Amino acid sequence: MAYITESGKKLITVIPGDGIGPECVESALKLLQAVNAPIEWEVRDAGASVFRRGIESGVPQDTIESIRKTRVVLKGPLETPVGYGEKSANVTLRKLFETYANVRPVREFPNVPTPYSGRGIDLVVVRENVEDLYAGIEHMQTPGVAQTLKIISRKGCEKIVRFAFELARAEGRRKVHCATKANIMKFAEGMLKRTFEEIAPEYPDIEANHIIVDNCAHQLVKRPEQFEVIVTTNMNGDILSDLTSALIGGLGFAPSANIGNEVAIFEAVHGSAPKYAGQNVINPTAVILSMVMMLRYLEEFEAAATIENAILYTLEEGRVRTGDVVGYDKGAKTTEYTDAIIANLGKKPRTVQVRDYRPIQLPQVPPDPVFVRPQTRRVVGVDVFVETDLYPEPLGRALEQLVAESPFKLKMVSSRGTKVYPPTGAITDVVDHYRCRFLLRDEAGEATDAQILELIQRIGSRFRWMHIEKLQEFDGSMGYTKAQGED
Numbered sequence: 001m002a003y004i005t006e007s008g009k010k011l012i013t014v015i016p017g018d019g020i021g022p023e024c025v026e027s028a029l030k031l032l033q034a035v036n037a038p039i040e041w042e043v044r045d046a047g048a049s050v051f052r053r054g055i056e057s058g059v060p061q062d063t064i065e066s067i068r069k070t071r072v073v074l075k076g077p078l079e080t081p082v083g084y085g086e087k088s089a090n091v092t093l094r095k096l097f098e099t100y101a102n103v104r105p106v107r108e109f110p111n112v113p114t115p116y117s118g119r120g121i122d123l124v125v126v127r128e129n130v131e132d133l134y135a136g137i138e139h140m141q142t143p144g145v146a147q148t149l150k151i152i153s154r155k156g157c158e159k160i161v162r163f164a165f166e167l168a169r170a171e172g173r174r175k176v177h178c179a180t181k182a183n184i185m186k187f188a189e190g191m192l193k194r195t196f197e198e199i200a201p202e203y204p205d206i207e208a209n210h211i212i213v214d215n216c217a218h219q220l221v222k223r224p225e226q227f228e229v230i231v232t233t234n235m236n237g238d239i240l241s242d243l244t245s246a247l248i249g250g251l252g253f254a255p256s257a258n259i260g261n262e263v264a265i266f267e268a269v270h271g272s273a274p275k276y277a278g279q280n281v282i283n284p285t286a287v288i289l290s291m292v293m294m295l296r297y298l299e300e301f302e303a304a305a306t307i308e309n310a311i312l313y314t315l316e317e318g319r320v321r322t323g324d325v326v327g328y329d330k331g332a333k334t335t336e337y338t339d340a341i342i343a344n345l346g347k348k349p350r351t352v353q354v355r356d357y358r359p360i361q362l363p364q365v366p367p368d369p370v371f372v373r374p375q376t377r378r379v380v381g382v383d384v385f386v387e388t389d390l391y392p393e394p395l396g397r398a399l400e401q402l403v404a405e406s407p408f409k410l411k412m413v414s415s416r417g418t419k420v421y422p423p424t425g426a427i428t429d430v431v432d433h434y435r436c437r438f439l440l441r442d443e444a445g446e447a448t449d450a451q452i453l454e455l456i457q458r459i460g461s462r463f464r465w466m467h468i469e470k471l472q473e474f475d476g477s478m479g480y481t482k483a484q485g486e487d
């Protein structure tokens, strides 16, 4: 897993990052040296300074080469500049190395007062990290209508679900919740739910529950101690994990890991907090705990427990706490806090315990791009998306005339997912973006590409179309959903 140097140590890549990043990372590395962990590092850059050098990805080639070699990264936060640079360098790093699992643990800390103090919060959000709306596939379909594609694959679901169960086992946790919006997005979010329900029986030692994500947010605020592991899609996980950070005292205490089968990147949940940069006042705990997660990933369990125990002991003592906990006028400097933790290495807290960790078994799924192979498939029609300033009735009548002599009949027209033609009697606002659904008149037949192209030509003779989607059946099941109000 790790690259071993000539001196027999494990080599990692360190990216100090932007804003408060270098202070946090320095603090973590000081602790790493203090516990004498058999780790060496090489420092590489990414983020704002790289964007300024004109590298649009924010990640230079020598950083990519280093990560390809070491496979393990400890990273400070990277600023996503507004106005220059194309994409977030963070997202680029996560995606370049297929770190599909974003692991965000939170636990209650002694002497970090929150409205939840005393309730023993100790949970992990496992967020799918590369798919979903973060696929970043966006189009302006009309000048006034935007579309972002939510891409969820069965392969991606299988990897993240298995990862969540394996993580629960490795950390001695007994329960996994799968949080989805499958009630609304039956295919995309439903894929995670179905995969979870299929795989759960392989882990009989772990209780498996599905929960609708909005109720999950509600339950997290009401009774967070009921959760141990929450597995969820990318966007849901992004939001839920910021919420869970707030439950235990804020971003200064929230570590994370981006784990793939080849590479793992460890970083705080927080960003570069530019207003505190260079002031030696921020809380480095999140980055230190991210490093603790890294040590466990590298199977340096003793070093990890020693550092985590020293943090817990320092907080339990309560003498030295940072400004985010006690107010910046009274808070310890970042370096003082780090030195206090170093002085406490080897001590164990009285009121809280570090859990026992075992190595995690990373799920192995076949690399084959085709993950689901149906016995039968059939194209039964096509959705054609058109831009027009017409209202639904004249549009529907014009389309019916255009296809009167074709193999297709107009089934319905919808605006933003709600059927507006044939008229339903409902009061629906419309925009200049309609989905027009055509089905084969021959219900047992299969639409050919030639027929579809001819249909597009007919429609294009009168209307501006911008997108088509084939309507398919797989093993006799509809591979498309009905519009709201469609029979």
Ligand code: NAP
Residues within 6 Å of the ligand: 020, 076, 077, 078, 079, 080, 081, 090, 251, 252, 267, 268, 269, 270, 271, 272, 273, 274, 282, 283, 284, 286, 324
């Ligand atoms: P942020 O940097 O996370 O800071 C938000 C607030 O959280 C801070 O103002 C501060 O709160 C608190 N905070 C964060 N880290 C802290 C720490 N270590 N100690 C104490 N308090 C801490 O979020 P942002 O201001 O929205 O984003 C700034 C930049 O970071 C942006 O360019 C963003 O794109 C980037 N970012 C990067 C990552 C990453 O690299 N993974 C993640 C998120 C954001 P108070 O103001 O209440 O004191």
